[in-house]
Amino acid sequence: MTNNSLNPDSGRSAEHAYQSIRDQILSGEQPGGQWLREGDLAAVIGVSRTPVREALRRLAAEGLVRHERNRGVQVQSWTSKDLDEVFGLRSLLEPWGCALAAVSGMADLDTLTDLACEMDHAAAHQPDVDVLTELNNRFHRAILEASGNDRLCSLMSSIVQVPLVWRTFSHYTPEELRRSLAHHHELIDALRAGDSAWAESVMCAHVRAAWTSIRRETGDAHSTTAAHLEPRPR
Amino acid sequence: MTNNSLNPDSGRSAEHAYQSIRDQILSGEQPGGQWLREGDLAAVIGVSRTPVREALRRLAAEGLVRHERNRGVQVQSWTSKDLDEVFGLRSLLEPWGCALAAVSGMADLDTLTDLACEMDHAAAHQPDVDVLTELNNRFHRAILEASGNDRLCSLMSSIVQVPLVWRTFSHYTPEELRRSLAHHHELIDALRAGDSAWAESVMCAHVRAAWTSIRRETGDAHSTTAAHLEPRPR
DNA sequence: TATTCGAGAATGGTATGCAATATCTTTGAA
DNA sequence: TTCAAAGATATTGCATACCATTCTCGAATA
Numbered sequence: 001m002t003n004n005s006l007n008p009d010s011g012r013s014a015e016h017a018y019q020s021i022r023d024q025i026l027s028g029e030q031p032g033g034q035w036l037r038e039g040d041l042a043a044v045i046g047v048s049r050t051p052v053r054e055a056l057r058r059l060a061a062e063g064l065v066r067h068e069r070n071r072g073v074q075v076q077s078w079t080s081k082d083l084d085e086v087f088g089l090r091s092l093l094e095p096w097g098c099a100l101a102a103v104s105g106m107a108d109l110d111t112l113t114d115l116a117c118e119m120d121h122a123a124a125h126q127p128d129v130d131v132l133t134e135l136n137n138r139f140h141r142a143i144l145e146a147s148g149n150d151r152l153c154s155l156m157s158s159i160v161q162v163p164l165v166w167r168t169f170s171h172y173t174p175e176e177l178r179r180s181l182a183h184h185h186e187l188i189d190a191l192r193a194g195d196s197a198w199a200e201s202v203m204c205a206h207v208r209a210a211w212t213s214i215r216r217e218t219g220d221a222h223s224t225t226a227a228h229l230e231p232r233p234r
Numbered sequence: 235m236t237n238n239s240l241n242p243d244s245g246r247s248a249e250h251a252y253q254s255i256r257d258q259i260l261s262g263e264q265p266g267g268q269w270l271r272e273g274d275l276a277a278v279i280g281v282s283r284t285p286v287r288e289a290l291r292r293l294a295a296e297g298l299v300r301h302e303r304n305r306g307v308q309v310q311s312w313t314s315k316d317l318d319e320v321f322g323l324r325s326l327l328e329p330w331g332c333a334l335a336a337v338s339g340m341a342d343l344d345t346l347t348d349l350a351c352e353m354d355h356a357a358a359h360q361p362d363v364d365v366l367t368e369l370n371n372r373f374h375r376a377i378l379e380a381s382g383n384d385r386l387c388s389l390m391s392s393i394v395q396v397p398l399v400w401r402t403f404s405h406y407t408p409e410e411l412r413r414s415l416a417h418h419h420e421l422i423d424a425l426r427a428g429d430s431a432w433a434e435s436v437m438c439a440h441v442r443a444a445w446t447s448i449r450r451e452t453g454d455a456h457s458t459t460a461a462h463l464e465p466r467p468r
Numbered sequence: 469t470a471t472t473c474g475a476g477a478a479t480g481g482t483a484t485g486c487a488a489t490a491t492c493t494t495t496g497a498a
Numbered sequence: 499t500t501c502a503a504a505g506a507t508a509t510t511g512c513a514t515a516c517c518a519t520t521c522t523c524g525a526a527t528a
Contacts, residue, residue: 011519012511013511013512013513014511014512020483024434031443034236037478037479037480038479038480039478039479039480042243047511047512047513048512048514049480049514050511050512050513050514051512051513052509053288053480053481054287054288054291054511057288057291057292057295058291058295061291061292061295062295063385063388069480069481069519070479070481070519070520070521071477071479071519071520072478072480082385085383085385085386086385088383088386088390089327089383089385089386092326092327093327094327096326101518107398107511134251149319149323150319150325151316151319151320151323151393152319152322154297155389155393159389247481247482248481271508271509271510272509272510273508273510281482281483282483282484283482283483283484283510284481284482284484285481285482285483285485286480287510287511303489303510303511304488304489304490304509304510304511305489305490305491305509305510306509306510359492365499379473421486
């Protein structure tokens with residue numbers, strides 16, 4: 001076998017397959033609607049079908065692929081409705097988590113500041129979308145973790161697993177990018193002040209600004225209804 | 235083989251295993267911390283280890299069991315912190331979904347009314363917790379589906395997968411049970427009126443009343459802090 | 469020409485065997 | 499007596515083989 005006892009990856013085929021397939025989907029390499037054959041994936045990744053099946057089931061549970069009995073799995077396709085659902089939930093959950101973080105005392109303001117400054121740097125000259133995406137995800141995750149609600153973190157993680165959302169920064173104009181980075185610094189100030197209402201408001205603005213940017217980029221018939229501008233029930 | 239072509243369950247071993255194990259966990263038959271051996275489960279359910287493994291991975295993705303490499307899976311244990319997390323999220327998401335349902339025009343008021351009346355009947359003399367649980371879950375699910383946000387439904391489904399929450403009705407006093415059923419009817423009236431604020435408020439009250447009931451039943455040191463009574467950030 | 473039926477191929481579903489790893493037990497010495 | 503190390507045992511992880519189901523495509527018939 002290819003996995004002898006000297007191979008440090010021995011016993012991690014399923015995890016490897018999962019990461020591999022997930023990356024292909026989030027990067028857009030496997031477009032929505034694409035059928036994923038177990039045999040092909042197994043051959044490409046270099047493992048048997050068993051760990052590939054396990055990986056596909058995990059991805060199906062997370063909503064990245066659809067599983068049809070006796071037919072296989074295909075990469076989930078995303079519509080503007082999906083985007084609205086994701087951002088509707090984000091604009092509810094992230095501000096809430098941010099408000100909790102403001103009063104939990106668990107926020108590591110130094111780390112957040114570092115991340116925000118690194119993002120400023122990464123955006124300075126030739127914005128590197130991959131780096132910005134990575135830093136941004138860590139920033140948002142750090143705030144949610146400071147909320148003290150582990151389930152909230154898990155939920156948000158699964159929600160933002162949408163290629164379009166994952167690469168939010170590729171949709172920003174330079175001006176929008178600057179505003180987004182400014183939001184991050186303002187969030188830190190609000191957290192430092194322990195002002196949950198301030199923190200919540202900034203985060204809400206932050207998310208909904210992103211919503212509008214992405215809607216513009218993915219403009220379609222549905223966007224003309226501006227559904228997201230309907231008054232949000234309180 | 236036991237599965238010949240005449241067996242309608244042919245090719246659904248994994249689903250069968252999933253339902254079987256899930257029921258055992260939600261019913262409390264398999265207590266938290268219990269280790270689940272693939273071989274034992276396979277023998278009891280009457281299938282091979284392969285579909286059992288698939289079922290266990292699904293349950294792990296849903297958070298009902300914990301999976302440790304090369305050690306197996308054990309039933310998730312629940313603490314009062316978990317309960318607070320679940321109800322914190324519920325008291326945010328369910329009212330929101332309810333408000334959306336009030337203005338979406340997608341709520342099937344007849345079905346909801348039927349469910350509410352069936353619950354009244356089931357609670358009349360000798361309350362049947364299993365029947366009430368089933369009807370209650372269908373009632374709440376129907377409202378969330380009427381919100382039009384499919385992801386919200388999925389999220390809530392995964393959140394309430396906690397034995398203690400699943401069997402909320404077993405924690406109610408007769409008086410609390412009556413109030414809960416009254417909430418259901420009021421929810422229907424609010425939805426019929428298309429009043430999102432009303433619907434949202436009732437649902438919020440409904441969830442938070444349940445929170446308090448369950449906290450009382452699971453009373454522990456943590457409950458003395460009454461963390462859920464802290465002002466919810468808006 | 470269109471439609472339906474069937475044979476073959478492709479694919480997923482399940483069972484089983486082996487290898488790797490963790491846990492438990494036993495045995496030996498300090 | 500206790501602790502540690504090594505072997506025994508049990509359990510999971512992965513690969514492979516086989517079976518069931520579904521899809522495809524062509525031929526026969528209305």
